[in-house]
Amino acid sequence: MAEVAEERVPALSGGMAVAPLRARSRSTRARTMLWLPMAPFFLYVVLFLVLPTIWLVVGAFQDTSGSFTTSNMRSLFQGGNLDAYKTSIELSLATALTGSVFGFFVAYAMVKDGAPRWIRALLSTFAGVAANFAGVPLAFAFVATLGTTGVVTVLLNNHGLHIYQSGFTVYSFGGLVLVYTYFQMPLMLLVISPALDGLRREWREAAVSLGASGQQFWRWVGLPILWPSLFGAAVLLFGSAFSAYATTVALVGSQINLVPIKIGSILSGDFAADPNQANALAVGMIVIIAAVMVVYAVLQRRSNRWFR
Amino acid sequence: MKKARLSPWDIAWLVFAALYFLIPLYGTAEFSLETGVGKYGIDAYQHVIGDTSLQQIDFKDTFPLSLKLAVATVILSIVLMVPTVYWVHLKLPRVRQIMDFVATLPLVIPPITLAVGILQLFQAGSQQSRGPAQVLVADPSSWLLSGPQILALSYVILGLPFTYRSLDAGMRAIDLKTLTEAGQSMGASWFTVLWRVILPNLRFAILSSAFLTVTLVMGEYTMASIMLFNTFPTFMFVVTTGGDAHQGAALAIISLLLTWAALLGILLLGRKSGRRDTQIAGAR
Numbered sequence: 001m002a003e004v005a006e007e008r009v010p011a012l013s014g015g016m017a018v019a020p021l022r023a024r025s026r027s028t029r030a031r032t033m034l035w036l037p038m039a040p041f042f043l044y045v046v047l048f049l050v051l052p053t054i055w056l057v058v059g060a061f062q063d064t065s066g067s068f069t070t071s072n073m074r075s076l077f078q079g080g081n082l083d084a085y086k087t088s089i090e091l092s093l094a095t096a097l098t099g100s101v102f103g104f105f106v107a108y109a110m111v112k113d114g115a116p117r118w119i120r121a122l123l124s125t126f127a128g129v130a131a132n133f134a135g136v137p138l139a140f141a142f143v144a145t146l147g148t149t150g151v152v153t154v155l156l157n158n159h160g161l162h163i164y165q166s167g168f169t170v171y172s173f174g175g176l177v178l179v180y181t182y183f184q185m186p187l188m189l190l191v192i193s194p195a196l197d198g199l200r201r202e203w204r205e206a207a208v209s210l211g212a213s214g215q216q217f218w219r220w221v222g223l224p225i226l227w228p229s230l231f232g233a234a235v236l237l238f239g240s241a242f243s244a245y246a247t248t249v250a251l252v253g254s255q256i257n258l259v260p261i262k263i264g265s266i267l268s269g270d271f272a273a274d275p276n277q278a279n280a281l282a283v284g285m286i287v288i289i290a291a292v293m294v295v296y297a298v299l300q301r302r303s304n305r306w307f308r
Numbered sequence: 309m310k311k312a313r314l315s316p317w318d319i320a321w322l323v324f325a326a327l328y329f330l331i332p333l334y335g336t337a338e339f340s341l342e343t344g345v346g347k348y349g350i351d352a353y354q355h356v357i358g359d360t361s362l363q364q365i366d367f368k369d370t371f372p373l374s375l376k377l378a379v380a381t382v383i384l385s386i387v388l389m390v391p392t393v394y395w396v397h398l399k400l401p402r403v404r405q406i407m408d409f410v411a412t413l414p415l416v417i418p419p420i421t422l423a424v425g426i427l428q429l430f431q432a433g434s435q436q437s438r439g440p441a442q443v444l445v446a447d448p449s450s451w452l453l454s455g456p457q458i459l460a461l462s463y464v465i466l467g468l469p470f471t472y473r474s475l476d477a478g479m480r481a482i483d484l485k486t487l488t489e490a491g492q493s494m495g496a497s498w499f500t501v502l503w504r505v506i507l508p509n510l511r512f513a514i515l516s517s518a519f520l521t522v523t524l525v526m527g528e529y530t531m532a533s534i535m536l537f538n539t540f541p542t543f544m545f546v547v548t549t550g551g552d553a554h555q556g557a558a559l560a561i562i563s564l565l566l567t568w569a570a571l572l573g574i575l576l577l578g579r580k581s582g583r584r585d586t587q588i589a590g591a592r
Contacts (some may be wrong), residue, residue, distance in 0.1 A: 034399055041392040045410055048465050052425030053417060059428060106325040109318035119322065126329055128571050129564075132520075135527050136541055137336075137560035144557045145335030152335060182332065185325070243418035246529035250545055260420045260530075267424065267534055279428075282421035293416050308386040 053286070059279035068106045072280035080257065085284065088259045091173065092241040097179035099241075100182065100234040103188025110189070124193070127186030135182040139250035142179045146170040171252050179251060180244065185238050193234060195229035228303035237294045239289050259285055273285065333564070340557035354563075356547065356555035365538040365546060374454060374540035378525040380460040382518045385471045388464065390514070393475040394506055397484050404476075411472035412463050423534040426462055427453075456537050463525050471517045478513025512577050519570040526566050 043077055063069040110120050128282040145152050146163075147170055156163055167176060199222060207217045254265050259281055266278040314322075343349040346393070357367045396403050433449030436442065452458045477521065507514070529541040544563060547554035568587040 037391060037395040038400070038403070041388060044388055044464070045413075045468075048461055049410075049417070049422070052422060054428045055429040055432070056421060056425040064314060098383045102321075102325070102328075105317075105321040109314060109321045112314060113434060114313040115322075116319070119389065122324065123322075125571065125575060128575075129567055130329060132523055132527070132571065133564060135529050136544045136548060137527070137563040140544075140556050141332040141564075142338040143548070144339040144553070144560070145332045149553075151338050158494065182328070185328070214461075224453075233410065239415070242421070245418070245420045246533075246541070246545075250529070250549060253549070260418065263420055265426065278424055282418075282424050285421055286416070287416050289416050289418060293412070293528050301362060 096237040099184025130186040135246035191233040232299035352554040352558040370543035381463040423531040473515035
């Protein structure tokens with residue numbers, strides 16, 4: 001809008017033959033002045049986000065001597081690499097599911113009119129902290145609680161329940177699901193409660209007054225409206241689990257074969273591998289996350305139809 | 309119309325959630341305070357903060373470094389983002405879509421891959437040695453890689469999603485155009501308008517994004533470890549995975565208290581200015 005206005009002003013003021021030329025140069029200058037303040041930001045983003053990413057992609061298609069090759073990218077579909085992607089996707093799916101289901105039911109209970117106000121305030125605050133409390137300390141909190149000498153493990157031992165003898169260990173895939181859910185569930189809670197708030201009470205009242213049961217309301221009104229939000233939130237959770245690195249490496253080291261762990265160990269030189277392999281693995285991650293975010297954006301657009 | 313009551317199921321979910329939140333915290337706190345069987349004290353805290361003999365990295369070096377990084381990241385983010393978002397709102401409203409898109413990019417690109425990209429880019433840059441490239445590319449690149457400044461610069465990108473969103477919401481809530489015109493009609497320069505008129509009106513947005521940035525920097529392990537810097541989170545990693553478990557628990561509690569303090573700060577600010585939105589710093 002502003003840009004169009006600035007272009008018109010000189011055109012209106014100049015009536016003589018030389019005017020168009022002067023007007024053009026003046027509008028070019030106006031245009032430069034308009035965009036100049038944006039330069040630092042875009043320069044920064046190009047330097048620290050765009051170029052590094054492009055560099056990553058270029059490296060993924062190079063061999064150690066710098067010539068073009070597709071072998072790094074092709075190796076993503078083989079052996080250990082393919083397994084790493086599979087395990088990463090499985091873990092992300094599993095924790096997106098546990099986090100979404102758990103988070104949804106808690107959020108649903110929390111936003112009901114019958115629930116005391118303070119429960120909602122307390123849970124939202126707690127969720128804000130827990131969603132940000134990921135990484136090394138979170139992993140250790142679970143070790144201190146459910147590790148071999150963890151507080152709960154010892155407590156259960158004292159009562160004759162030896163969970164480690166019956167096969168449980170926190171340093172496993174299942175353990176990771178348990179730990180990830182600690183930041184996934186609050187994330188779901190925070191993302192879905194506005195949507196649940198938007199599920200207007202009048203809609204429920206209208207359905208009930210027409211003779212609908214609770215089940216019928218959910219089948220024909222509630223879920224059709226909510227599903228884009230629900231699914232969108234689950235997709236977001238998938239992405240957050242897929243990118244997580246610190247929590248995992250602090251809990252299981254390199255025992256579980258996940259993509260970020262693999263990238264980390266190539267870079268720290270734990271095993272002799274071509275560093276361009278790390279680039280290829282990273283590009284694979286970006287492709288998957290990008291696909292996930294596209295799905296999220298589409299669903300977000302759909303769910304916005306009802307909440308305005 | 310009768311109110312929707314809490315069913316036993318709802319109560320069960322709420323109780324379950326409370327237990328799930330609290331038990332690991334209780335476990336960590338208990339572990340950090342335990343000094344022997346049935347004995348409690350703050351020995352673990354004293355040791356982990358004071359001890360410099362055990363590891364090659366210690367609290368005394370890493371904690372101040374992380375604090376400095378946090379301050380640097382906050383200042384850089386504000387200096388970069390406030391004028392940019394202000395200008396977009398005032399003069400280039402159509403660019404907002406592009407900004408929204410750019411601000412979600414750091415959520416799409418996993419921190420570990422960004423760390424790899426930044427490291428490789430500037431390593432390649434520092435090897436340029438022909439003609440003007442030496443001064444323009446190689447020297448700045450080597451300087452960037454020579455110290456933790458590269459981390460602060462990268463953290464600005466990691467924090468971009470919530471810094472931008474917070475400022476965007478803050479500016480949407482005030483009448484930028486009127487404020488700017490009022491300032492300029494009294495002869496104020498752009499800088500004066502920004503510094504004396506816009507900034508004070510954005511206190512909440514700036515402070516809440518600053519708190520979140522501090523939380524992010526004080527807990528960020530991935531980039532710091534890939535780039536081989538000893539920050540507070542990498543120290544925490546060394547202690548929790550290889551050192552004394554009680555001290556590890558003490559560090560986890562310290563880290564948790566920092567997160568609590570930052571988020572309570574945002575909450576209290578929000579109550580004062582009547583706004584309430586919790587934000588998430590992203591995956592780690």
